[in-house]
Amino acid sequence: MVERTPREQVEMMRCLNHNGWAEEQLLPLLTPVEESWQPADLLPCFSPCAGDEEQMVTMMDLEELQARAAGVPDDVLVCLVGNMVTEEALPTYMSMGNRVKGFADETGCSDLPWARWLRGWTAEENRHGDLLNRYLYLSGRVDMRQVERTVHYLLRNGMRMVSPSSPYHSLVYGSFQERATFISHARTARHAALHGDRCLAKICGVISADEKRHEVAYTKAVSVLFKADPDGMVRALATVLRGRITMPGQLMTDGRDADLFEHFSAVAQRAGVYTARDYCDLVEHFVRRWKVEELGAGVLSGEGRRAQEYVCRLPRKIRKMEELAHDRAAQANKEPKFARFSWVFDRPVRI
Ligand SMILES: [Fe+2]
Ligand SMILES: [Fe+2]
Structure with a gap:
């Protein structure tokens, strides 16, 4: 088994750029601006x-928006703010994309398909925040000022990522991230609908649909590379x-709560917006989607076989760890725990 060097991985990406694959398979997954x-x-x-025909939904006025938003509980608001802050750190993600060898937009307006994808993806994502x-x-x-301050901090803090310049690692990470955001926006939409805020349900719904389309793109690219x-x-x-898929908003802070990201994650877990179980399902989904179990010994090196074994056993391992953590928490936390979020004027929210 001949191991490919990082240079050969980059060549592979260049090949997808020039052999028509990215042009034919990837770029059609961006929505034309006029239809967006x-x-x-x-x-x-x-x-x-503009005329009604240009608008997707019947407009509600400010009064109705605020009346409906009044019914959204604090835990859903915290999830929504956490998701929004993560979306608003888009400049970090675009700069990460441009760090990937063979994928980057070398000139700022390159005509190569990967570069056009990255700019088009950024433009679509920009609408989310x-x-x-x-x-x-x-x-x-x-408290908008506190929310804005959190965005400011997150952009200053950046994000951590395993092998940020490797195309293979970045595309795997992108697939997981897009699916994770698809899930969390879709669940927030469901909560909003449940609490009578149809405006917010529609908002989270259209964002979630974009994330799904982006997931398809990265997943397809990974399939070709597999x-x-x-x-x-x-x-x-x-x-x-092995590095665990760390969330892009992990380094967020509001300048007050040193454990803001952990508290936000705990609220998302309790509300069922994004849970440890979802993470496990994600791993299982991609192992199936990329047919990892079916890779024959003939195409894998020793290290490749060990990696395959690790990945295929991981969902069961995570599930077991989660069950243990859950049992331990159930025993230890007889008393409910709360965290105060400056985003909702320091009101305590159950974690
Ligand atoms: Fe997004
Ligand atoms: Fe996304």
Whole structure:
């Protein structure tokens, strides 16, 4: 088994750029601008609006938006703010994308398909933070200054990622991230609908649909690489999973709560917006989707076989650890625990 060097991995990416694959398979997964929703379509309009035919939903006015938002409980607001802050750190993610060898936009306006994808992806993602930010501002339900301060901190702090310049690792990470955000926005949409906020449900729903489309793109690219270099890919997958898929918002702080990300994650876990179980399902999903179990010994090196074994056993291992942690927490936490979030004016929220 000949191991591919990082240079050969980059060559592989270049090949997808030039052999028509990225052009034909990836770029059609971006929505043309003219067909794309924009934040203005989903929020009250304060200026003379374009004709109704240009808007996706019937506009509600500010009064109705605020009346509906009044019914959203604090735990859902905390999940929403955490998701919004994560979306707003988009400059970090674009700069990470441009660090990936063979994928990067070398000139800033490169015509190569990967570079066009990265810019198009960024443009689509940019609407997510804008839309959530504007909804939260208009809702009057959160301390906007504290939320904005958290975004500011997160952008200054950046993000940690295993092998940020490796195309294999980055595409695996991207697949997991897009699916994780698809799940958490979809669940927030469900909570919003349940509490009678149809505006917020629609907002989280359209964002979630974008994340799904982006997940398809990265997952497809990883599938192609698994066919071309199964040994390199299974080792990359194992490396990324060994580091655990750390969330891009992990370094967030509001300047007051040193454990803000842990507290936000605990609220998301309790609310069922994104849970440890989801993480486990994600690993299982991708192991199946990329047919990791079916990789024959003939295409794997010794290290590749060990990586395959690790990845395939991981879901069961995580599930067992979660059960143990759950039992321990049930015994230890007879008393409910709360954390105060500056985002919701320091009100305590159960964690
Ligand atoms: Fe997003
Ligand atoms: Fe995304």
